[in-house]
Amino acid sequence: MKKINLILLFSLLTVIVIAQNKTLKVWPNGAPNDNGMTEPEEKYDGVRVRKVSEAEMYVFSxxxxxxxxAAVVICPGGxxxxxxxxxEGYDIASFLQSKGITGIVLKYRLPYENHEVPSSDARQAIRIVRANAKEWGINPEKxxxxxxxxGGHLASTAGTVFDYGNKESSDKIEQQSCRPDFMLLLYPVITMxxxxxxxxxxxxxIGKGHDKELIRKYSNELNVSAETPPTFLVLADDDTAVVPKNSISFYSKLKEFDxxxxxxxxxxxGHGFGIRKNGIPADNWPNLFVDWLKAIKIIE
Structure with a gap:
């Protein structure tokens, strides 16, 4: 019995190793900003993490x-x-991987009173993927x-406030655009x-005060423009944690700009259903998302 259990364990570990191909640090030479977190990172309740002070990417090719x-950088919520x-991370990446799409889970640094930290990680992650696209078998325009x-707020921040890279830089990563080519937003926080x-x-x-400048900066329905990438939104009518008006306002702004x-x-x-099999119609969203990627010509 012990021998059989060991064989099963070895097989599971092998599958995990095959599934996750690479782990990379987002800022191997140090980040340009700091969230001030000095305590060790904590894992609890399965694979949830907190006190994150170093961003990493987990690539599922x-x-x-x-x-x-095609490739998708995935920002878990919390x-x-x-x-x-x-x-909201690895499971989505594994599904995408099974459909021929590279899933890249981003463990971003949490803000801890520095609101710029998470979005700088997300933008840098997109640049890294573009810089390595050829090596990783990715189309840099997909x-x-x-x-x-x-995490949906973070993704929509990256999808509405971006730049096209610094072509004058000697750094290959800094040369890359951080504009995503499409967005997938699951029951996202959109507004402040x-x-x-x-x-x-x-x-x-952004803190518990009423800083009007920061409220405006991170109310992403107000940051939509004609350059915002095509977007796929998924939510539930009975979500009382992040009310549907968040997604509806974002969708409405997207339509204003065609x-x-x-x-x-x-x-x-409800809220937080992710990609689990919950026995509800929302379980089918991943297949609907793949169909949408085909409709917008990201995949065939």
């Missing part, structure tokens, strides 16, 4: 024969105080970003307007 050339790395809940924001996420990102978008509001699902 598909087999060559099914590789579509109210900007924790990151749900499993059902790199998207995804996020759930507060206290009328319909998620107050926990807002407080953890940005291609698709939104699915499922009757049941």
């Amino acid at each position: 598909p087999e060559a024969e099914i590789n579509t050339g 109210g900007y105080w924790v990151e749900a790395m499993d059902h 790199i998207g970003i995804a996020g759930s809940s507060a 307007d206290e009328e319909f924001t998620h107050l926990g996420s807002r407080g953890n990102l 940005v291609p978008a698709e939104m699915h509001i499922f009757q049941k699902g």
Whole structure:
């Protein structure tokens, strides 16, 4: 019996190693900003993490024969105080990998009173993917970003406030655009307007005061432009944590600028359903997302 258990354990470990191909530090030479966290990173409740002070990327590459050339940087949610790395991170990456799409889970640094830290990590992650696109079997014009809940706020921040790289830089990564080519937003926090924001996420990102400049800066429905990438939104009508108005306001702004978008509001699902099999219609969102990628010509 022990021998059989060891064989099973070895097999599972082998699968994990195959599934996750690479782990990279986002800032191997040190980040340009600091969140002030000096305590050790903590894992709890499975693979959730908090007290994150160093950003890392976990790359799940598909087999060559099914590789579509598309990639998605994935930002797990958790109210900007924790990151749900499993059902909003690794599990999504594994699904994408099975569909020929490179899934890249970003463990971003949490803000801890420095609101610029998470979005700088997300933008740098996109630059890194573009800089390594050829080596990783990725089309540099098919790199998207995804996020759930507060991770959706982070993804929508990266998707609305970006630059096209510094072509004069001698650094290959700095030369790259950080604009994602598409977005996947799962029950995202969008606004900092206290009328319909998620107050926990807002407080953890910009503080509990009423700084009008920061509220405006991170209310991403106000940052949409004609250059905002095509967006796929998923949420539940009965979400009381991050109310549907967040996604609806974002979708409405996308339409004002004629940005291609698709939104699915499922009757049941609540908040935080991720990619788990919950026995609800919302479980089908991953297949709908793949269909949408085909519709916008990201994959065939």
